[in-house]
Amino acid sequence: MPRPFTPKAITANALLEGDVIYLSHDGQWVRDLRAARAFTEQDAAEAALATASKDGMVVGAYLTDVKLGEHGPEPTHFREEFRRTGPSNYFHGKQETTNGVAANV
Amino acid sequence: MYKYNDFDEAFVRERVAQFSGQVARRIDGSLTEDEFRPLRLMNGLYLQLHAYMLRVAIPYGTLNSRQMDQLAYIAETYDRGYGHFTTRQNIQYNWPKLPDVPAILEKLADVEMHAIQTSGNTIRNVTADHFAGAAADEVADPRPVAELIRQWSTDHPEFQFLPRKFKVAVSGATADRAVIKAHDVGIYLREQDGELGAQIIVGGGLGRTPMVGKVLKEWVAFEDLLPYLEATVSVWNLLGRRDNKYKARIKITVHEHGIDDIRARVEERFAQIKPAFGGIDREMLSEIETHFAPPAFRNAPTDEFDRAYETDPVFRSWADTNLSAHKATGYAIATISIKKPGDTPGDASADQMRTLAGLARDFGHDELRISHEQNVILPHVHKSDLPRIHAILKATGLATANVGLASDIIACPGMDYCALATARSIPVAQGIATRVEELGIEHDIGELKIKISGCINACGHHHVGHIGILGLDRAGVENYQITLGGDATETMVIGDRTGPGFAYDEIVPAIERIVETYLALRLNEDETFLEAYRRLGMAPFKAALYPAKEETAPKEKANAA
Structure with missing residues (x-):
């Protein structure tokens, strides 16, 4: 029996700033994981990744596991949690600049 | 200190111009990321977890005030107002934006600095004893030799595509403060019968396969130093494995072929290439030495x-x-x-x-x-x-009196910044240092080197910490292994692993138990942690770290049976 598919988001780094970004429902790149599109089917996720990887303004796009939370996708691994929020040693980086508000690349 | 000549200046400016063009072509889409990546790495630009990171070379860790002021200016203008000094004596900026990097490199060139060969499979920035030219126990200032190696290795046509990165360190003192034996090649400058020469160490390194460097040659005369180094790198360049990057470093080559075989090959290669040097290296070294004359020390009361x-x-x-x-x-x-x-x-x-x-x-x-x-x-x-x-x-918050003590912790950037990391290291260092300060026992503990790496690549030198901590990802959770008894000096030892690792919220209390055990068992205040560990062995520290496990072990065994 095939294993159930873990929902995925598409994430990458922005070419110009290097910021962590996510592919949204309308195909835009946003900085807030909660605004990312969660793919629940493998074929759709892989097709979207193939398209997203051709975007010259992003670097290193990949699929990342997410769980579906009340406010949108949430990370399942601590690495993605740090990518989502910024460094944990002190309050700076992404958490200082985005305030959780989605922004275009 | 060394001042750029016209050649240095022109070379660095040309590289800035080249890279500026490459950045522009990447941004306008003429270059793909696959094409651009090796070019940016050649210029010290990484893409890390949250942002780009620019690693700037500080040759053998030496700076003047103008350069430090410029590093501050760059931090403030193009980054987030700070820089991170690394275990390779470099500085890293954690938040540069790609379009700004050419301007940063231009500002660096203005003060005779660059980011060339701070990444990639090349000979990296040469490191040295940070007390060079000043230490009371110094036989010879390592900086002229380090500068000669910097000039020789920069853009060396034979060594731009090595099997893997290659790190050289130089010390001219009795005490090894430069971790010489953990480098691909380590150079101890020595004096023999009134003449200067060097002992050459090869095949040291930390990472996933930690090894203490071995003596390649007891004595190399000064005039043979550069050709001998070139011969060594040249032998490895041909012999080093390119099929598996985890087996590509020279430490593996030395391990697989044996030090005697490597030595014979280096001697043969040295005999071939030595005549081609023709004394130019000696002339260059003599010229470089003039840049490192001691300052005019004043004779005044104290x-x-x-x-x-x-x-x-x-x-x-x-x-x-x-x-x-x-x-x-x-x-x-x-x-x-x-x-x-x-x-x-x-x-x-x-x-x-x-x-x-x-x-x-x-x-x-x-x-x-x-x-x-x-x-x-x-x-x-x-x-x-x-x-x-x-x-x-x-x-300015810089008067902390803790050098060589428990809160003077080496920590790699770890998963707070680094794309390769498997766990965080900085918050662990923060936690230990804060706890030690709370307890107020740091000066009582005395010399204690704690070193933390956030992955197996060991940028935090955990293998050679008196207490080493390695952060790993164990089934999606941060887990920290402890090693004890490591030694980074001329008596280098790779630390012993204590046993199973500890969760993130357990690691600071675990280190506290180790320290408490030492304080309870040391012979007197003069016996350092490392001396006590060497006398006592692992047993009492293991008992302090794993009391519950030891008690339950027989039961588990019985169940398993």
Whole structure:
């Protein structure tokens, strides 16, 4: 029996700033994981990744596991949690600049 | 210190122009990321977890005040107001934006700095004893040799596509402060019958396969040093494995072929290439040596130091901990701790960098050094100036008196910044340092080197920490392995693993139990942690770390049976 598919988001780094970004429902790149599109089917996720990887303004796009939370996708691994929020040693980086508000690349 | 000549200046400016064009072509889409990546790495530009990271070379850890001021300017103008001093004596900026990098490189070139060969499979920035030119135990200043190697290795046509990166370190002192035996090639400058030469160490390294370097040659005469080094790299360049990057470093080549085989090959290659050098290397070294003449040390009383030492306990504590013996009478080497408990080890704000630059300019013969232990050094300070220096340091949060103590922790960037990391290391360092400060036992503990890496690549030198901590990802959870008894000096030892790792919230209490065990079992206050560990072995520390497991072990065994 095939294993159930873990929902995925598409994430990458922005070419110009290097910021962590996510592919949204309308195909835009946003900085807030909660605004990312969660793919629940493998074929759709892989097709979207193939398209997203051709975007010259992003670097290193990949699929990342997410769980579906009340406010949108949430990370399942601590690495993605740090990518989502910024460094944990002190309050700076992404958490200082985005305030959780989605922004275009 | 070394001043660029016309060739250096033209070379660095040309590289800036080349890379500026490459960045522009990447942004306009002419270059793909696959095409651009090796080009940016050649210029020290990584893409990390949250942002780009620019690694700037600080050759053999030496800076002047103008350069430090410029690093502060770059931090403030193009980054987030700080820089991170690394275990490779470099500085890293964690937040540069790609379009700004050409301008940053231009600003670096303005002060004779660059980011060339701080990444990639090349000969990396040469490191050296951070007390070079100042230490009382020095036989020879390693900086001229390090500078010669820098010039020889920069853009060396034979060594731009090596099997893997290659790191060279140089020391000219009795005590090894440069972790020589953990480098691909380590050079100990030595004197023999009034002549200078070098002992060559090869095949040291940390990472996933830690190895203590072996003696390749006991004595290489000074005039043979560069051709011998070239012969060594050349042999490895041909012999080193390119099929598996985890087996590509020279330590594996030496291990697989044996030191005698490598030595024979190097000797053969040396005999071939030595005539081609024709003495040009000696001429260059002689010219370079003129740049490293000692400063004009002044002969003055040290009354102000003596008075402050007698009357100010805070100053006395700092002086006892952060000063080292200088070769000149009346002088000291002052190590400025960038390890204030709770702060990020190695991070300095732009204001702090300017303060350090000012101190070097006003009191330190315009010299600064970065240590692999992520601190900043004023190598030449007259003792009478130290009370004023200390007062300035206090005002900028730089007067922490902890050099060589438990809170003077080496920590790699770890998963807070690094794309390769498997766990965080900085918050662990912050937690340990804060706890030690709370307990107020740091000076009682005495010398204790704690080193933390956030992955197996060991940028935090955990293998050679008296207490080493390695952060790993165990089934999606941060887990920390502990090693004890490591030694980074001329008596290098790879530490012993204590046993199963600890969760993130368990690691600071675990380190506390190790320290408590040491304090309880040491013979007296003079027996250091490392000495006590060597006398006692692992058993008492293991018992302190895993009491519950030892009690339940027989039951588990019975169940398993």
